[in-house]
Amino acid sequence: MALENLFGLVKERWKPTTSEATEKENTEAVKGTAAESEAPVVPVAPSFKCPRCMQTTPSDTFEKNLWVCPSCNFHSRISAIDRLRIFVDKGTFIEFDKTMTSLNPIEFPGYDEKTEALRKKTGLSDAILTGTASIHNIPFVLGVMDSNFLMASMGSVVGEKITRAFEYAGENGLPMILFSASGGARMQEGIISLMQMAKTSAAAARYSEAGGLFISILTDPTTGGVEASFASLGDIIIAEPKVLIGFAGRRVIEGTIKQHLPEDFQSAEFQLEHGFVDMIVERKTMRKTLRHILRLHGFGGVKNVG
């Protein structure tokens, strides 16, 4: 039943993306984000070719399957807006810092133009949406990274938004759920971007020391400076099946060792086997899992024992 609802939600998104009816059903916040730049135009490919198993799936089957490869269960990349539509209670997302955009701190050639074009193309202000939302009426603070925006690299905006989200969660006694996806630190912001690793980790540390619950969800890809900072600091770390999780880039390692790496290197399953994620959870059961974990920590009606 729950699953059918999910499919319904997703179908809805794919019907008339720009129609009044769809827009009205979205939350104010989501609407603001999506609608500001005349709704992100998602080019509908005739089919999806899985980068893991190379199987081709008709796009409507793929969509119905929540953008998961039906052949090998690879959980492919999805936009932050789609994630919100799949995982949070309808109409509950209230976005923080909607208008925060990057500047060009080291005057990196072409950076302004690149971010400007991406803002237009994706309808996002940068590579993350943060805010409050709920699952089965359990409220929490949420961050969702979007790999469509410069591979969701972390610069000043991503760092500041995550830091503020942790601070807000701490001040309001709310749990924190963060869907990570990132190529790492944002090279175009130079040393300032490296400092975002320290800033977000310090915010996560403060929140944790104060007793906050942080559920970190690793999606495709979670690498580099994001894997090496807040994303690895969850009390509970969940990964989507088959996604890429690691510190160093595959090509960098292959260049060092001069040999080809096995296919499953740095997969979610590899990280589970080596003890760096708690569990692998499929997209279709993520909502239920999050609800249960929140309840086990005393949110949503179940009291902590003792």
Next chain:
Amino acid sequence: MSAKNAWDCLQIIRNKNRPTVENYIPLLFDEFYELHGDRHFGDDKALKGGIASFEGKPVTVLAQVKGRNLNENKNTNFAMPHPEGYRKAMRLALQAEKFRRPVICFIDTPGAFCGIDAEKRGQGEAIAQSLYLFSQLKTPVISVILGEGGSGGALALAVCDRLAMLENAVYSVISPRGAASILWKDAAKEKDAAEVLKITAPDCKSFGIIEEIIAEPIGGAHNSPSDTAENIKAYISNSLRDVTKLDTDELLAARYKKFRKIGIYSE
């Protein structure tokens, strides 16, 4: 003296006679005792730890160790730590907190090691935990970048109360070579990338990333390791005097604020 460009700095820090932390330790500390191992996996020679006396007071020393020749570099893995190196650093940092002695970190690394074993043992997790731990450590942390401050591998020892760079040191989110190969698909354009990335000590000071620039002798630290050591010593001494005035709450609040304010955006 006019400001050097990033490429000049890179030539100076790549000089084969550039002093490493092995040269500085005897000039800065008395009674240095190296402490080995992370108690879980092994002892990483790329990241050295120990206890010592600085101006008569006990301190914990953590340092990335560059070699001065190929053999030394093989031994220390060109100062690129594995996860167990960062876990040793965390163990010794907690020990410093327990015995209420400051931690002095020397940074000199191209970056954390990128390899299969490093991934299997959680390189990213080890760095993330370091950032967490040092941001909360209830004892003063003073860091110095001696030469190369390479990305997350350097940052793991740079979450501190005072950070300085030697005059010719660089601090960067990505190596100029790496940036060149991403930007222009040509690692040979390293020189251009080095300038674009703004990695010199004056750049970092202008961004508020570091507190001080430590002067080197004309031509670079290799022209007089002992003079350079004197300058490093003065910086550590002054920094310790300043931060030990703060109680633990003030210290941690100031450390949080130091990083909290870094970020350039519009809203």
